[in-house]
Amino acid sequence: MRELRDLFSRYYRSMARTIYVSEVPMREFMFRDFEGKVRRHISFGSLGELRRFMTDDPPLHAYYSVSLYRNPAAPMEEKEPVRAELLFDIDSTDFEDEECERDSLWRCKECGRTGRGLPPERCPDCGSERIEVNHWLNERCISLTKGEVAKLVDVLSDELGAPLDEIAISYTGNRGFHVRVPDGPLTSLSKEGRREVAFYIMGRGFDPVPLIRVEKGSIRFDLRSGVLRRALIYLEKRVDQRGDLPSRLKDKVMVLIEGGSVRMGGRERRLLIDLLREAAQASGARIDWMVTTDTGRLTRIPNSLHGKTGFRALSLTLDEYQQFNPFTDAVGLPGEPEIDVRVTLPVPRFKLKGETFGPHSPGEEVRIPGFAAAFIILRGRAEPANR
Amino acid sequence: MSRMRESKILLIAPFSKEAASLLEEQGLTLEDLAYDPLLEEARRLSRERLLRALDARTPARLPVTNPVNEVYSFVAAKLIAARVGRSMLSRLANYEAKRFMELSERLSKEELIHLAKSTFSVNLKEENGLWIDVTSYSNGCSGIGGSRWRLVNRIVRRGYVLLDDRELRRLLSEYVKAKVMDTPRVDLPPPLENVAKEISDAFAKRMRRRYRKPRKGDFPPCIRDLIAKLRRGENLTHQARFALTSFLLNVGWSEEQVLDLFRSAPDFNERIASYQISHIARRKYKPPSCETMKNWGLCPGDCGRRYMLEGLD
Secondary structure (H helix, E strand, O other), X not given: OHHHHHHHHHHHHHHXXXXXXXXXXXXXXXXXXXXXXEEEEEOOOOHHHHHHHHHHOOOOEEEEEOEEEOOOOOOHHHOOEEEEOEEEEEEHHHHOOOOOOOOOEXXXXXXXXXXXXXXXXXXXXXXXXXXXXXXXXXXXXXXXXXXXXXXXXXXXXXXXXXXXXXXXXEEOOOOEEEEEEOOOHHHHOOHHHHHHHHXXXXXXXXXXXXXXXXXXXXXXXXXXXXXXXXXXXXHHHHHOOOOOOOHHHHHHHHHHHOOOOEEOOHHHHHHHHHHXXXXXXXXXOOOOHHHHHOOOOEEEXXXXXXXXXXXXXXXXXXXXXXXXXHHHHOEOOOOOOOEEEEEXXXXXXXXXOXXXXXXXXXXOEEEEOHHHHHHHHHOOOEEEOOO | OOHHHHHHHHHHOOOOHHHHHHHHHHOOOHHHHHHOHHHHHHHHHHHHHXXXXXXXXXXXXXXXXXXXXXXXXXXXXXXHHHXXXXXXXXXXXXXXXXXXXXXXXXXXXXHHHHHHHHHHOOOEEEOOOEEEEHHHHHHHHOOOOOHHHOHHHOOEEOOEEEEOHHHHHHHHHHHHHHHHHOOOOOOOOHHHHHHHHHHHHHHHHHHHOOOOOOOOOOOOHHHHHHHHHHHOOOOOOHHHHHHHHHHHHHXXXXXXXXXXXXXXXXXXXXXXXXXXXXXXXXXXXXXXXXXXXXXXXXXXXXXXXXOOOOOOO
C-alpha cells in the first residue's frame, strides 16, 4: 500500500488547508492508517494542529465526533458531552436499488456461491444469510441520494426550523451524502429527541387519525401537518397507477388535498388511512435513523479522503450539490505517477476525470493513473502489481 | 409578580425558578432542614410526600400550608429519596410529576407560560394557538407513550410544534421528573437520615413481598433493556409494558412472575398491573413485530433477529 500512501500524502500536503472542523479543541478524533490500525480518543488544540497531523501522517480514514466534549481525549464515560451536531446519513446502500447495485459483487460465506447485482437476502444455493458484498458505485447511487438530500433539506428548513444557511451538506466520499446542522437549538436534542426528529423526517410511525376532523358525517384533514401534506401529494400522484383502488377514492383524495371535506364510509376511511401510512414513509426522506440518534458517533472529516474510494468527502453548498459529480469533482488524488495493478475481481467500465477505464477481468495487469489505480485497489478489486 | 401569584407558583411548582431564588435568598442549609424547630411542618410534609410516592398514591390536594414549607418539604423529600437510592428517587419523580399535572390546572395560561419559560427554558409562542420549540417538545415527549405524542403526528412549522394547554402541562411534568432525577446523593444529618432509613425499610419491604429475580436467558436486547430499566426503577411507556408482558408470557412466564417483575415500576399498582397482565394473557397477544418496536422507539439496534421470539419459540 506504499504507493497509495504516497498519493494520499501528496493530497494532504497540498490540500490540508481545506480540512475544516469547527471547535476542534472540544472534539474527539479517530484515524485509521494504511496498516488498518485505529487510533481513537485523540484531541487537538487547534485546527492547525489537526491539519499538521494529517499532513505528517496521512490517514486512510479520518473521523471527528459529532459531539463537543469537555474532555474529548478521555474514555467515553468521562468525556462530558456538551452538545452535538445533528447529523443525517443518506447512503444508497440502504436503498437496495437494482440499477445502483448493477456492478456490485456478492459471495456466500457458507458455500462460496458468487453473483453480480443486488445481493439476495439468502444464498439461492444453500439458504445462508451470511453474504458478503463488494459494492460498486455509479451515477445512479448519487442521483438517488441527491433526491433524498433535497427532501431532507426542505423539511429541515421549512418545518424543523434550521435556517438554510446553517445546513451543511457534504459528499461522504462513497455512496451518499451527510447533512449536518452544526449549531442552533437542534444541537441540544437528546438521543430520544433525535429519534423523534428522525422519524418525523422519514414519515415513520405516521398516524393520520389525530389529523382527521369529523363534521356532520364528513371528514376533512388538518393540512397544517407537513407529513400529511406530503403523503397526500404522493398518494395523488400514484393513485392513478394503482388499478386496485376504487375510482371514487381517487376523486375524494383530490378533494381532501385541497382542504375540502368528503363523506366516507368506515371501510373506505380505513383503506385511506392505511394508504396514507404507507405514503408518509414513501414520501419521507430515506435517512439512516440510527446515525442521527447516535450522539457518540464519529463521522468523516469534510474534505478528507475516503479510504474506500480515494475520493474527497467534499463540503458542498446548497447550490453546488445538485450539479455535483463525484467522478470528476471529488477525485482528489493525482494521476501521476501511474501505477501497475493486478485485477482480482471483475472491474466494470468506469469514468474518472473524463477518462474511461475498464472493463477488466481478474488476472489482468494494467498501468493506469494513480487516482484510478487507487479507486479500484481501495474498492477491493485490484492490488498493486509489483507485490 | 404579585405576592399571591408567587405563593401559588411556589405551592404548585416547588421546583420552579421562584422556589430556587427563595432557597437562595433564605440561605437554607441541610442543618436548618434537619433541626430548625420552625421547619417541623416542612419535615412532616416531606415524609408524607415520600410515603405517598412509595405507594404511588394520588397526590395530596393543594396544601393550605405556608408556601415556604412546601418548597422546603420538596427539597427535603428529594434529598432523602436520593439517599435511599435511584428506584426511590424515580418513584418520587413520578409522584411530583403527577402532582404537578393535577395542580397545574389551577394556573392561568399566562402563569403556565411564564413557568415553562423561566423554569425549564422552553421557547413558547402564541400565534393562532400555542407553539413550543421542536427541541423542547422532542426531548420532553420521548417519555410519553402513544402515537398522538410522536413528533411525526404533530403539526410542526418553522421550528415550533402546536400543542394545547393540557399537553403543555403533561410535557412539563416530564421535565419535572427529569429535574427530580437530577438530585445528587449526599450524606444527611441524623434526623433526615432517620427518615431515609424508615423509607428505605418500607421500600425494601414492599419489594421483598414476592419479588424474584427475573430469568434473563437469551432474550433479545430490546427486552433486556426494558427489564434493566424496570430494575433501575425507571418508568416504562404503555407500549413498552405491553411489549415486555406479551413477550414474557409467550416464553412461558406465569402471570405472577410478570407481576413480580413490575413491582419495581415507580408507579406500580398491583390491582391495575394484574388486570393488564391477565388481559394480555387471556387474549394470547403475540409480542409486537420488530418493525413496530422500531416505530415505538424501543429497538436498540439491529440484533439480527427477524422477530422477538426467534430462537425462543
